Amino acid sequence: MPSTSFAFDTNSRPYPVQAVLWDMDGTLIDTEPYWIAAEAELVALHGGSWSDEQAHALVGCALPTGARVLQEAGVSLSVREIIDWLSERVATGVRQHIPWRPGARELLAAMNEAGIPQALVTMSERSIVNDLLERIPEDTFQATVTGEEVGQGKPNPEPYVQGLRLLSAQTGSEFDPAYCIGFEDSDPGIRSASAAGLHAVLIPNATDPGQGPWRRIASLEDVDVELMGEWLVRVGA
Template structure:
């Protein structure tokens, strides 16, 4: 088996965190609950059920699934309307597709958000997505990355995961993947990373593909 490429979505491929934060604030105002900037920052990289439950604790009467579906659906529509690509991400995905490198999307977001990303990506770049709806335990548990690696038929120790959050970094490394950490959210990875980069624009595709072996 050979290695594969494993891409997180929010903060790695696209700059959608501000969209999530905005839609959470809109939702909170509609339901007349407090939702601060600190709350928004706290959600980054966390399973969606965590922030949905916090909203319910503050007075939202909808069930957890409906809270998630409402906010996630609004973000998915925004991404479909205009993809907020981060520097270098679209160009790298185009090279991945052209080279036929096995790659997948691994995200704590919903299946709707993952599908919007798959539709936006160059054809053949991302073979499938593993979303929160596909696993019992989201990041930081290793299950999402382990599932993606297994479905790709790849060797975990030869695969490279691109992550920008602490929970994502822990998930990828716990699954046995090599970590290339992006500093879009944090100044450094909370777990050892093979490389630390600012954005995917800092990645040389030829060097990356050679590193897969």
């Protein structure tokens, strides 16, 4: 659940970064192999065929979209049943081991120490998110948005728009999306963050969306609060 004890003062912050919004799968934690393995297992159980190309095409997509593709590949379950089956497999993996991407935990902690609000914006459902939240410091995120809580998933901008709206409600401050950073790893995700007006930052992982109206970096290990502020100052100059 979002914390309500987070203090945020727009006028006193030494950094131009107003907020940071994070994708989860593939960006903060490297769970894409969990999803890909679960998809392959489910298709095989139903006697269908599944390829690496098909699996990678689903990276970052809304779960109902992926479920319908799995139905076309031979899975004879409802969309809801497919989502529940996959989510349980991935949640089990997260409970056993959180595969953090390099630099992710350190940057989350640095943002909190700097007093910069953070939101988690993911197409995974609440069951998986709660497993992660139970295993990290309670005040890490001031808002969370999950796949079943939006009308339209990524690449639509709605998830990030909602994330900003929830952060605003929690902190009592209005945010300029251009001074908020959205970290993503997939094509649907980076397009969603960019379309929401965020300073979108791509860290390619299982797939590489290529160039676009976003910043590309090699690793979160190379990022700190000061550098993120420099990104926004240069853009706003």
